[in-house]
Amino acid sequence: MPWMERPDRCRRARPLLGTLVEIEARGRAAARAVEAGFAAVARVQQLMSRFDPASDISRLNAAPVGQPEQVDIATASVLALGAELQSASGGQFSCTPGASPATDTLPTWTMAGGFISKHAPVRFDLGGIAKGYAVDCAIEAMLAIMGDAGELALVNAGGDMRHAGIEPVQVALREPGEPARIARVLTLANAALASSAVGGLAPEAGAAPRITCGPGTPGTGPGRGLPPDAGATVLAPTCMHADALTKVVLLCGDPEHPLLARYHACTLLYRDGTLAPARA
Incomplete structure (x- = not known):
């Protein structure tokens, strides 16, 4: 029997939040936990989609x-x-x-x-911050069903990801602006991460940036110009904080922004739009 069909293991994907949401569970009532995760994501979409x-x-x-x-x-x-x-x-x-x-x-x-x-x-x-919140809600819904018997709960919503459980997972982080290149491999354990790229995964020349400063907003770092291949990945306790802080890092041009420490987060990758690859 394939592992995905076992009663203690389940992995499914559905289009939600403008992306493909993948949810995986291992442990007691895995399939029910996955369904609860999708229901939590759908509710956030219903409340917060513009x-x-x-x-x-x-x-x-x-x-x-x-x-x-x-x-x-x-x-x-x-x-x-x-x-x-x-x-x-x-x-x-x-x-x-x-x-x-x-x-x-x-x-x-x-x-x-x-x-x-x-x-x-x-x-x-609310964009990405709502997507991160949806991931957090899905994890909490899954844990409420599996309890201490949950070996793994994993939700990935287009790069916004959170893990819970005793089985860590390996995550490949892609180079901002160069999705074919793996920048580093991370062991994710009971934490969340999010990645944001100004021009998307593969920015096109002349395309409008997806992350911009508002009019009259003072620039505080090299991120003010926001080149299309700039990007950042942040690790945090919750996915909502991880996603929001990627925007702060990019908009302020500061991979060590003081807000990271306040929320027990850190920048895993940062690329300011120069020719240099992303750095930790």
Whole structure:
């Protein structure tokens, strides 16, 4: 019997979050744990996708300035981390890309008691940070089913990955901008990692960057120009933090940004867009 069909081992993949989500479990009730993981990911997509007109994010984007809009507690928690990172990074990270930077006296949006109020015509896009949160939710859902009998729980959503269990996994990290080249091999054990590349996995000449600084945002490092082959991979306890911190590293041009230590994270690979390969 193939290992994927055994009752204690299951691995499946489904299109979600704009990518292919792969979930693997080994241990008691592995197949049920995998299904629970997919259900958790689907719920985050339903809440936070800007392409779903019924999602919290779409409703926020459609709401008039000044009108409070209630969001799910999950959406509120992701927005809260986004606001925290925006403040701590001096505005380099933002959940409202392209918006003018906020000031202490005039924030672009505020949150109180699960209600979000826009104070400017901004548009929210949780993007990768929501994808990382979905991975975390999937892992927690799987562990709730497998408990101590879980040998391995692994979720990979287009490069946003988190592992839990007693069996570590080997992960090949690809060179930013050069997906055919393996930059290093990592043993992942009860941790998460995320990779972000400004131009995607294989940037095309003249293509618009996927990660950009907002207008008026001060540059604080060589990452200000954001060349299309710049990229970073960050290791952190949760995938939501790992994904968000890749953006901070790139936007600030600093692979040793102080926020990494605050969240017990580190940069595994960093390429600033020069001809040099990524470095640890």
